[in-house]
Amino acid sequence: MSDLRPDTLAAFDTLRQTRQSLVAIVDALPDAARTTIPDGFNNHVLWNAGHLAATEQGLIYGLSGLPVDLPDGFVSSFRKGTSPRDWDRDWTWAEVRDLLLSLPDRTEADYRAGRFETYREYRTTPGVVLTSVDDAVLFNLYHEGIHLGAILGLRKLVG
Template sequence: MNHDLFEVEILRASRLRLSQLIDTVNHELLFTIPENFNNNIIWQIGHCITSQQRHMYMRSGLPMHISQEFMETFKIGTSPGSWITRPDVHEVKHALLFTVEQLREDLKSGVFVRYKPFSLPIGIHISNHLQALQAAIFHEAEHSGIIFSYLKLLQK
C-alpha cells in the first residue's frame, strides 16, 4: 500500500465513525447547538468534508466532489445561523464516505499534479496534496473531539 493510500485509510476510519454516529444519534441532536457554542454536530461534519475538498482539490486546480451550495454551507466562517435551508443529513452522510472513496481513486490515478501552497491558521505551511491530506486528518481529529464533546453535552 503506498503512503497516500495509508493516509486515506486513516481518514476513512475516522469518517466511518462519524457515519455510525449519524446512524445512531437522534437527527434532532445533530442540529442542536450546545449552550455557549456556535455550531452543531452536522455543521462540524460538513465542515470537515468541505475543508478536505477545498484544501486538496480546489488548491490542486481540480473540481471538488461536493456542490457549491454544500461548500458554502460548511466553509470556515459559517454557522447554522447563516443557513438559508437546513442541510440534508443523508447528503452529508453520503459525502462523508463518497469523498474518501473518490479520493482513493484520484490518488491511485495520479490526478494531483499541481498545487497552490497556503498556510493554515495554526502556522503550518501546506505545499502539496499529501501534506493537505495529512492536515485534513489532524483537522478532522480536532473536529471529531468537538463532535463527541457536543454529544456528551447534548445527551445529559
C-alpha cells in the same frame, strides 16, 4: 503523479476508518441532537460533520486547482467561519453522511490517477504550511481529529 507515497495511501485508509467511526457516532444521535446548537456555541454536530467534507475537498481539490465534488451551496454553508444560523437551506444528515463515506474513495482514485498535478501553497490556521497534495491529505487527518473531538463534546451536551 508518478510516485504514490505510501504514507499518503495509508492516510486514505485511516480517513475511511475514522469516517466510519464518526458516522456511527452521529447515526446513534437522535435527529434533533444533530442540529441543536448549545448555548455558547456557533455550530452543531451536523455542521462539524459537513465541515469535514468541505475542508477535505478545499484542501485537496481546491488548492490543486480542481473543482470540488460537492453539492451547490455546500462549501458556503460549511466552510470555516460559517454557522448554520446563516444557512439559506437545511442540510440533512443523509446528505452529509453520504459525502463523508464516498469522498475518500473518490479522492484516493484521483490521487492514484495522478489528477493532482499542481498545488498552491497554503498556510493552515494552526500555521502548518501545505506545499503538496500529499501534505494536504496528511494534514486533513489532523483536521478530522479536531472536529471528531468537537462532535464528541457536542454529543455530551445534546445527546
